Amino acid sequence: MKISIYKPNNADEIEQLFIKTFSDSEGRSEGEVIGGLVRDFMDNTDANDLYCFIATENEQIIGSIFFTRMTFESGINAFILSPAATHTDHQGKGVGQKLINFGLDALKENGVELAITYGDPDFYSKVGFGVITEQVVPAPLKMEYPEGWLAQSLVGDEIEPIAGKSYCVEELNKPELW
Numbered sequence: 201m202k203i204s205i206y207k208p209n210n211a212d213e214i215e216q217l218f219i220k221t222f223s224d225s226e227g228r229s230e231g232e233v234i235g236g237l238v239r240d241f242m243d244n245t246d247a248n249d250l251y252c253f254i255a256t257e258n259e260q261i262i263g264s265i266f267f268t269r270m271t272f273e274s275g276i277n278a279f280i281l282s283p284a285a286t287h288t289d290h291q292g293k294g295v296g297q298k299l300i301n302f303g304l305d306a307l308k309e310n311g312v313e314l315a316i317t318y319g320d321p322d323f324y325s326k327v328g329f330g331v332i333t334e335q336v337v338p339a340p341l342k343m344e345y346p347e348g349w350l351a352q353s354l355v356g357d358e359i360e361p362i363a364g365k366s367y368c369v370e371e372l373n374k375p376e377l378w
């Protein structure tokens with residue numbers, strides 16, 4: 201398996217991976233929503249605000265993750281990991297964790313200070329994320345599952361509480377995604 205940064209000519213295959221993976225795990229309509237989200241990122245999010253990584257085996261994309269910029273009034277350099285997918289036939293073999301660790305290293309090298317995600321604490325705790333409250337890291341929209349609000353510092357151990365509001369990229373700025 202090889203992990204790399206995505207290229208624009210991977211866009212159709214990545215969109216299909218997310219549609220298939222989320223349709224299998226959460227039903228066709230969720231598959232379409234998440235496929236639409238990643239297509240929107242790839243088509244419209246500013247390149248400075250987006251990282252996408254892919255895992256490839258036998259020239260097929262079997263996993264992919266997206267990070268997009270989060271903006272805080274404090275000015276901290278932060279990105280949110282969402283969404284992540286490993287093809288249904290390849291889950292449980294470490295692909296997701298390898299992709300996320302690769303992505304976090306790349307963010308660190310680029311000076312990102314804080315990584316955030318919104319998902320299952322049992323899975324994301326395997327790659328360094330811990331549950332946080334909105335008092336520590338404000339969320340940009342109202343969350344349906346605040347227990348899935350997670351973060352990790354990429355520059356030290358402790359996350360200092362961040363005052364003020366936060367903003368995500370426009371493509372994530374939709375209540376139904378939170």
Ligand SMILES: CC(C)(COP(=O)(O)OP(=O)(O)OC[C@H]1O[C@@H](n2cnc3c(N)ncnc32)[C@H](O)[C@@H]1OP(=O)(O)O)[C@@H](O)C(=O)NCCC(=O)NCCS
Nearest residue numbers: 225283284285286291292293294295296297319320322323
């Ligand atoms: C979640 C997901 C990305 C994990 O990728 P993966 O390649 O299967 O994960 P890994 O093989 O690296 O890690 C597997 C570990 O995570 C756990 N895990 C895997 N999927 C999980 C899930 N959906 N929820 C909680 N834990 C999960 C497994 O128990 C396993 O732990 P173990 O090694 O101690 O047994 C993948 O299962 C997936 O695409 N699921 C469907 C879409 C989804 O839910 N995406 C995440 C939300 S954005």
